[in-house]
Amino acid sequence: MDNMSRKLPIGIQTFEKLREGNHVYVDKTAFIWKIASTETPYFLSRPRRFGKSLLLSTFEAYFEGKKELFEGLAIAGLEKEWNEYPVLHLDLNAEKYDSPRKLNDILSNNLTRWEAEYGKGEDEPTLSLRFSGVIRRASERAGRGVVVLVDEYDKPLLQTLGNDALLEDYRQTLKAFYGVLKSSDRYLRFVFLTGVTKFAQVSVFSDLNQLNDISMKPQYATICGITRQELEATFAPELERLAEANRLTREDALDKMEALYDGYHFCEFSEGVFNPFSVLNVFDGYKFSNYWFQTGTPTFLVELLKKSDYDLRVLLDGLEAPSSSFAEYRVDANNPIPLIYQSGYLTIKGYDAEFGNYLLEFPNDEVRYGFMNFLVPFYTSVPDEDKGFYIGKFVQELRVGKVDDFMSRLQAFFADFPYELNTKTERHYQVVFYLVFKLMGQFTDAEVKSAVGRADAVVKTPKYIYVFEFKLNGTAEEALQQIDDKKYLLPYQADGRELVKVGVEFSAAERNIGKWIY
Template sequence: MIDLNRKLPIGIQTFEKIRKGNYLYVDKTALVGKMVSTSVPYFLSRPRRFGKSLLISTFEAYFLGRKDLFEGLAISQMEVDWQVYPVFHIDLNARKYDSPADLTAMLNQHLEKWEAIYGTEKQDRQPEERFAYIIERACVQTGKQVVVLVDEYDKPLLQALDNLPLFEEYRKMLKAFYGVLKSADRYLRFVFLTGVTKFSQVSVFSDLNQLNDISMKPPYATICGITKQELIDTFTPELDKLASYNRMTPEDTIHKMTALYDGYHFCEYAEGVFNPFSVLNVFDGYKFENYWFQTGTPTFLVKMLMDSNYDLRTLIDGVEANAASFNEYRAESRNPIPLIYQSGYLTIKEYDPRFKTYQLAFPNDEVRYGFMNFLLPFYSNIPDNEQDFYIGKFVHELESGNINAFLTRLQAFFADIPYELNDQTERHYQTVFYLIFKLMGQFTQAEVRSAKGRADAVVKTPKYIYVFEFKLNGTAEQALQQIEDKGYLIPYQADEREVKKVGVEFSTDTRNVSRWLPEE
């Protein structure tokens, strides 16, 4: 039986609604209590649907003195001051910004609401002048400093990334508007801004250099997202139901949840967190799906990757970078990694303290296979809705030992790539091979290598182990000989499964697999 009293807050971003409606809530108020005890202006960058809006709403409830909403939570055990402050909550997420007029209209919407309370004397001025005036008037009239909460500060900028003149217009407008928060410091009790992306200091925030950017600071690493312990403490009945529905043990269920939805790390050595949107949705429908990935299509990011001629194999295997190269995004840069990281498609996996370098990689299987599935149509002729069919056929053929059928299908696959894609570099075809074998890895043990000294690809099925070597304008015989000479079979000699080595020729003239030799 489903306990109807246990309600999942899917799509609810208002703290008051969650608490009054008795929805399940992962208690983050200990960190909230710590932050509100200061008057420091904060900035937090996190991917979409990670709980930023709920966090903003939680701050709003606190500064409106809503002590009743926090009963039983961690903050209620702390020494906190439940005073009522004037709160200016700016949400830029609720509009599509096609022109500067749209951004002005959104700012006006907020300003007019506050001016109706605190005075309209500056209503004919520019938005930044009105903002500065209304902050001062609110403080003078109430005798309390003002709280400013900005949700998705960068939404207009993100919508204009492929239109640099429009982007520059938005940047100038927002730079002036947010710059008020520095000059009005004496009137401000608390400032908190969130967004997906942190644009470089020479951009939006150059006048707001007093912000405490907590995006990569260890004490705040889990302020958004769900830790494994929080998952178990808050959702054990849901985990049990999920296990029962899918005929799994509780341990296997947590393991699968971890593989699919955990793995986001927002600073070195930080505890990983689960994506809250996917967690709530898997508990709602008891099916393991790519919930978070499906809510946004990274078309612009893929276009950036292709335009910059970025080697996708490097991205898929993991990228080494220092913090400065991925923590801030510059619109004029052709480096796609900062935006891919800040959007949540890459996360921190390792850190080298000696050289202060980070290893960035996909956080989990939901993002890994979701991203690669999304990429494949850009590099091939596979329709979006037929990817699993193609990959499934490849897997079935190898599982049944039918290597000729597998390579014949691969040959037909390359033959279907349209002419405009055929006129591509060698890297393009290497990338397609790479994607196919990597996507097979979600259904069977498939590895594809880009480093020298190892077989190009290895696929392990319940009955067989395949060792592939591809030769570009070489012969299948040479490929088989390389497998022998380099000892690629040695790691599998003790395995009980049948080992098959396969030499494959790839012709640059036909841009296709031209011949192959399987050998047991």
């Protein structure tokens, strides 16, 4: 196959279709063989569009004995028997869960399909009894254990966050349904469940005490996603075309891909992986863009952040936490970090072995700037379609020394604050400063205060270095004096660029920037 006719598996989540269509495939079958050689039930949490559905489809093809699909892959040299097992594959990803009936319907629909093949019991009035009956009859007919694969087990729960009554209804339904996997253990050969989030209260984790959660185990850290080695080996022709199309060297193209799409770490000290969805889309059109972030807006995460009154500045700078505070999500804990981490907006970037704390940060620039851009309309009056224009103008104005224009534009970010934010503390106004300067960081060297003895913000352009100090319930003169008293300019005296100090006062009464001096 020549380079121009290589087929990328964009949107393909079925292993059989991928292989029969001769699409490019990153070989993960050594993981399949290793995991399938045991009979332990498994659980894997990974962000959306990270290859979980394709992984389960690969297990399905393997357990159905479709040896021909695996020719030329790693598993072909490992598996000798290729036995066939009955496979029950439940995919909860497609439905919109907005009423109790929706979950019941999709579970019943799958059960009806399985009952058409393995028979229906006479006295099985509930979903869980029907599921138990299907597993038993399938095993007895095949003379082997049954394979159960559940894709996106938590989709109904994620879609009902904020609707406590419906969430509880779904939780009870799934608790009984997944509980069958423990009571039917004698009839099961293999169980694998995937999802975005590990909900602590769902009985699949409390009842299935033998469940092997491999989400943070180092030997499975790269089971989903693409390592740099896999990227270079599998997509060599696409990398060359990408570099050529963007007038970059091959190494520069790789570096840009790393900055945008790499950096996911699912346990301490593990190799990082690229987001597969973004990688495939970059190679499809040879344009760098925020592909993964644009496929699903994290509105429910923003609502959780607002509800919990979480300090966004901590999130934007990165935070340290033990695994117990982000590995499982508890609806009643008022802690949004597990959902933010498990949804892929934060990842592991460091580990303190002495205290057992993990450093969680944005994985890459696609997520970092995508997330911050998404926050702007929730915390300011700037419409979603105008936020890029505003940030670009901020940078342009400081590059040419137009401090007054910059400050006037900054005022617009505070005009007509949403009512619910008007009654909040000064933290919400500080968050806006954080968002502005952090977003400027994608175009220029901008930073906001992260340590004692630093100015509130520093922006470096080719010609100028700006040092900002903001005062809430203070004066611009006092802010300017603090820059002098604390010697905030001292680290930049030998730089050679023109130094500009800017003192700004913020009026709590007017909820906006008042006076500034520079």
